[in-house]
Amino acid sequence: MEQTNTLRKSRRVATDCRLEFIGEDEVDGVAEMLDVSFTGCMARSEHVMPPGFRLRLSLFLTDGLEWPVRVDEAVVRWARGGEVGIEFVVMRPPQLHRIQQFVIKHRPVS
Template structure:
């Protein structure tokens, strides 16, 4: 059975920033962000990240600001080994704009 890749919703760029998350059942952790887009990110963590885990995310972008981008609601969509994909579900317009500016200025993934 061949899996077809679904097209990406938005442009992704490679990054090496840090992500902190607070999930259900007081799950708290940190991860290294491998790539980011305005709709989500792929990250790597020592913590096991079960698909479906709802969380709040703080994304420490390397964009010159000292404070993180806050995502009010996100969900783990997939996990493989230590890597996992997060979809941003609820994010304030100013926070989203900051991610979009970061993505525009960064080198896209091919």
């Protein structure tokens, strides 16, 4: 059994939001965000993003606001097939607050 559940830092909620990223060497692309928490997210993308890959994110949450949440720095922690686990490293407080409000209003992933 995988240990990811025991290592989780915060509550996750399922989502099907769009995520745009700009990575190292100006690699950019789009992914589908599968779940999100205060500290990171899981996403599916056709782009190869190996563990340790650093990126900036725009998260298009389905919270009624048209502009995305910006994550100034994030890092890929694991990659499996087309799915990746991304940790949010640097984010401005208003951006974090918006993610927190989104997570609080949705049902957690079991």
